[in-house]
Amino acid sequence: MNLEEKILEIMRETFETQDISTATSQRNCARWDSLRHLTLASELEDAFDIDLEPEEIATMTDFSHVLEMIQSKL
Amino acid sequence: MTTFVFRNHTVEAFFGYDDITYSGYDDISLVPDDADRYIWFFQVPINTDCTQLAQEIESYIDQLDIVIAHVKDSKPFIIFSLESLFSLRLAGNETVVTEAINRFNLHAIELEKKYPNVKWVDFSEFTSRYDSETLVNWKYYLMSQTLLNPKLARDFQSWWQRINAELDLQRKKCLVLDLDNTLWGGVLGEDGIDGIKLGGDYPGNAFHYWQRSLLQLSKNGVILAVCSKNNEDDVIQAWQLNPNMVLKQEHFAAVRINWKDKATNMSDLADELNIGLDSMVFVDDSPAERELIKQLLPQVEVPDFPEKPYQLMPFFKHLVERYFRIYAVTAEDRDKTRQYQENAMRHAERSRYADLESYLYSLDIAIDVIPVDEHRVPRVAQMTQKTNQFNLTTHRYTESDVRQLMEQGWHLFCMNESDRFGDNGVTGTIFLEPLDDITVNIDTLLLSCRILGKGVEDAFVKTVLNLLRLDGYRRVKAQYVPTAKNIQTADFYDKLGMTCTKTSPDGVKDYEMELKQVFEINNCYNIRVL
Numbered sequence: 376m377n378l379e380e381k382i383l384e385i386m387r388e389t390f391e392t393q394d395i396s397t398a399t400s401q402r403n404c405a406r407w408d409s410l411r412h413l414t415l416a417s418e419l420e421d422a423f424d425i426d427l428e429p430e431e432i433a434t435m436t437d438f439s440h441v442l443e444m445i446q447s448k449l
Numbered sequence: 450m451t452t453f454v455f456r457n458h459t460v461e462a463f464f465g466y467d468d469i470t471y472s473g474y475d476d477i478s479l480v481p482d483d484a485d486r487y488i489w490f491f492q493v494p495i496n497t498d499c500t501q502l503a504q505e506i507e508s509y510i511d512q513l514d515i516v517i518a519h520v521k522d523s524k525p526f527i528i529f530s531l532e533s534l535f536s537l538r539l540a541g542n543e544t545v546v547t548e549a550i551n552r553f554n555l556h557a558i559e560l561e562k563k564y565p566n567v568k569w570v571d572f573s574e575f576t577s578r579y580d581s582e583t584l585v586n587w588k589y590y591l592m593s594q595t596l597l598n599p600k601l602a603r604d605f606q607s608w609w610q611r612i613n614a615e616l617d618l619q620r621k622k623c624l625v626l627d628l629d630n631t632l633w634g635g636v637l638g639e640d641g642i643d644g645i646k647l648g649g650d651y652p653g654n655a656f657h658y659w660q661r662s663l664l665q666l667s668k669n670g671v672i673l674a675v676c677s678k679n680n681e682d683d684v685i686q687a688w689q690l691n692p693n694m695v696l697k698q699e700h701f702a703a704v705r706i707n708w709k710d711k712a713t714n715m716s717d718l719a720d721e722l723n724i725g726l727d728s729m730v731f732v733d734d735s736p737a738e739r740e741l742i743k744q745l746l747p748q749v750e751v752p753d754f755p756e757k758p759y760q761l762m763p764f765f766k767h768l769v770e771r772y773f774r775i776y777a778v779t780a781e782d783r784d785k786t787r788q789y790q791e792n793a794m795r796h797a798e799r800s801r802y803a804d805l806e807s808y809l810y811s812l813d814i815a816i817d818v819i820p821v822d823e824h825r826v827p828r829v830a831q832m833t834q835k836t837n838q839f840n841l842t843t844h845r846y847t848e849s850d851v852r853q854l855m856e857q858g859w860h861l862f863c864m865n866e867s868d869r870f871g872d873n874g875v876t877g878t879i880f881l882e883p884l885d886d887i888t889v890n891i892d893t894l895l896l897s898c899r900i901l902g903k904g905v906e907d908a909f910v911k912t913v914l915n916l917l918r919l920d921g922y923r924r925v926k927a928q929y930v931p932t933a934k935n936i937q938t939a940d941f942y943d944k945l946g947m948t949c950t951k952t953s954p955d956g957v958k959d960y961e962m963e964l965k966q967v968f969e970i971n972n973c974y975n976i977r978v979l
Contacts, residue, residue, distance in 0.1 A: 391466070410461050413593045417462075417600055429592050 378449075382441055385422055389415045400437030419445065453484035455516060457491045459595040462602045463609070464488075474594070477512045486525040486849075489513060490572075492596045493533045493550060499543050506531065506549035510556050522566050523852035527616070528557045529572045534584040534596060565826060566849060568616055574770075575608045611770070621750060621772040622724050622835070624666065625715065627733035628677040628684060628706075632660060632696060634758060637683050646758075648693030655758035660695035662765045667700055671773050672722060672789055675704040676714045676731070702789035711738050712745040722789055723898040725837055725934060730772050791870040809973040812868040814903060818912050819979045821861035821878070826851050828875045829863055832895060837934040839906065840895040841927070841941065844880075858883060859892070860917065864909045866900050876900045879913055884926065889917055891927040904971065910945065911968035912976055918964045925964060931956040 376384070379397065386395045390406040401407045407415075416432045419425070419441070425448040427435075435441045451468045454460065457475040472479065491509055496502040513528070520526055531553045536546065554569075561569040576584060579601070586598035597605070629636045633656045634646025646653040647660075667673045673696070677684065684706050688697045698704070703721045705714035711733070719726050727748040733739055734754045743751050750772060755764045821829050830848040837843070846854070855861060864877035877900070880893035896906050914925060927942050939958075943949065947960040970976065 410459065410593065413589060413595070414462050414599060414602075417589065417602075421600065429588060432592070 385418050389418050397438050450485040452486050453481055454488045459593050462599040463605045477516050480516055480519040488527045490529040497537055499546050503545040503549040510553055523849050525849050526567045528569050530554045532572050532576045535581055570612055621730050622728035623672040624730050625674045625676045630734040637687055642687045642690050652758035655761050659761040664695055672702045674718050675701050676711055677706050678708055679706050681706040814868045815975040817865040817977045817979055819863050821863050825863055829878050832878055836895040838898045839901055839938055840935050841938050842930045843932050844893050862913050866905055873900050877909055887923040889922050889925055908970050908974045911970050915967050923964050925962050927960040929958045
C-alpha cells in the first residue's frame with residue numbers, strides 16, 4: 376500500500392465512512408469534526424511512528440496538507 | 450440502545466459516536482428521559498490547588514445524587530469509579546484529594562446497594578495497568594480536554610466490552626480442575642501424600658494461595674469439579690490426610706478421577722451436573738490435555754495454564770475477570786455447590802424407591818409460588834440469561850427488561866422449591882403477557898435444571914394457571930421455540946393438555962387451551978401461594 380492509500384485508509388477508519396478521497400477536507404466532510412481531527416492525528420502518529428506538534432496538527436485541514444505533513448516527517 | 454454519558458472531560462474517543470449522547474462538561478442540568486441507559490464517567494480534573502480540587506470532587510457526590518433521583522429506576526445507571534490519573538501533592542502529607550476520591554467511590558458503592566438499577570464499575574481495573582505518563586497525554590489534553598490518553602482508546606474499548614458483557618450476566622458456571630501440577634505441585638502417584646508440593650515454602654505456598662482463592666470462587670457461586678487421571682483412592686487419601694489441603698472432596702460438586710480420556714469425562718461431568726459444556730472452563734497443566742479438549746469439545750473454554758507456580762495468582766485474577774465475575778451475586782449463587790451436591794444425594798435416593806410417586810412423597814417437596822417483586826428481579830433476570838435446558842422460549846431478559854414488563858402489567862411469578870435435602874432457592878419463573886381480558890400468553894417458562902425430574906414444573910405451571918383463572922382469565926396461549934438445548938421440553942405443553950394450533954417450518958409450535966376447570970395437582974407437593 377502506498378503512502379496516499381495508507382492515509383486514506385486511516386481517514387476512512389477514523390471518520391467511519393467510505394466517502395473519503397484525495398479531495399476530502401475538513402470543510403467538505405461533516406464527520407471530520409474537531410474531535411475526530413485529533414483522533415486522526417493520534418492514529419497517524421501511531422501508524423507512522425511520528426510525533427505531531429499541536430501547531431502542525433492545526434494545519435492538517437485537508438488531505439493534501441495531511442500528506443505533506445506525513446511526508447516531511449518520514 | 451441509546452446511552453447518555455455524564456462527563457466532565459472529552460470522552461468521545463472512548464465511547465464513540467454511535468447511539469450515544471454526551472452531557473455538557475460538568476453539566477447535569479439535562480437528564481434526558483429517552484435514553485436506554487446512563488453512564489456516569491467523571492475523571493479527577495487537573496488542579497494543583499488541592500483544597501479546591503477536593504471541594505470540587507465532593508460536589509460530584511451531590512451532582513450524582515441529583516441525577517440518579519431524576520433517572521427512572523428501570524434503566525441501568527453505570528457509575529465509573531473516580532481515579533486519579535495525574536496526582537500532584539505539593540506537600541507530602543496532603544491527603545485531602547485522596548480522601549475526597551475515596552468518599553465519592555464509597556458513596557457510589559452505597560448507591561449501588563440502594564438502587565437495583567445502579568452498577569458501580571471499578572475503573573482502576575483499567576487505569577492500574579498504566580503509569581501516569583501513559584494515562585495522561587498532555588498534548589491531547591491541552592488541545593481537546595481529553596484527559597485519559599486517546600492512544601488508550603482501543604485498549605479501553607476492549608476492556609469496556611468485557612465489562613458490558615459482565616453487566617449482561619454472561620458468565621461460566623463451572624470450573625473443572627486437574628489435580629497433579631494443577632492444584633498441587635508434583636505427582637501424587639509418584640511423590641506421595643506428603644511429597645506433593647502444597648503449603649510451606651515456594652512452590653508449595655503458591656499452590657496453597659491458589660487453592661484458597663478457588664475456595665473463595667466456589668463460595669461466590671462457581672461450581673468446582675475435578676477431572677484427573679489418578680487413582681481415586683490415592684486422591685481421597687490425600688484429601689483426608691494432607692494437612693495443607695484446602696480444597697477437599699466436599700468442595701467439588703462432581704469428580705471424575707480415573708484413566709478414561711478427559712473429553713469423555715468432561716461430557717459425563719456436564720451430564721451429572723446438568724449444565725451445558727459451554728458453561729464449563731477446563732484448567733489443566735498439560736498442553737496435550739488442553740489440546741484434546743479444544744479439539745473434541747470446542748464449546749468448553751480452555752485457558753492456557755501458567756508455566757510457573759508464581760504465576761498462579763495473576764492466572765486466578767484472569768480466570769475471574771474473563772469467565773466468572775458478575776456484578777450481583779445472589780444468595781442462590783453462594784449456595785450452588787451445596788445444592789448440586791444435594792442433587793447427587795437425591796439421585797442416589799431415587800433408586801431406592803420402587804415407584805416415582807412414593808419417592809416424591811418421601812421428598813417432602815415444598816413449592817412456594819411468588820409474584821415477582823423488586824427484590825427478586827435480579828435472580829429472575831439471571832435465570833432468563835442462564836437457563837437453557839428447561840426453557841420453552843429461551844427469551845433473554847436483563848434486569849431492566851424485567852422491570853419494564855412488570856410496569857406493562859405482565860404477570861410474573863417465580864418459584865422457590867425445597868425438599869428434605871435442602872432449600873433449592875428461587876429456581877423457576879413464568880412470564881405471562883395479558884393479550885386481552887380473558888387471554889394470557891406464556892412468554893417465558895423456565896426451571897433450573899437442577900430441580901427437574903420431580904414433576905415440579907407441572908405443579909408450578911398448573912398452580913399459576915389456577916391463579917390466573919381466579920383472576921378471570923379463560924384462555925391461555927403458549928409457544929415452544931426449539932433450540933439446541935431445550936428438546937426435553939418439546940412436548941411439555943402437549944402433556945399439559947394444550948392443543949397445538951400451528952407448527953412453523955423452523956419448529957416453533959403455537960399452543961392454545963381453554964381454562965375451563967381448575968387443574969388438579971398431585972398432593973405430594975406442598976404448595977403455598979405467597
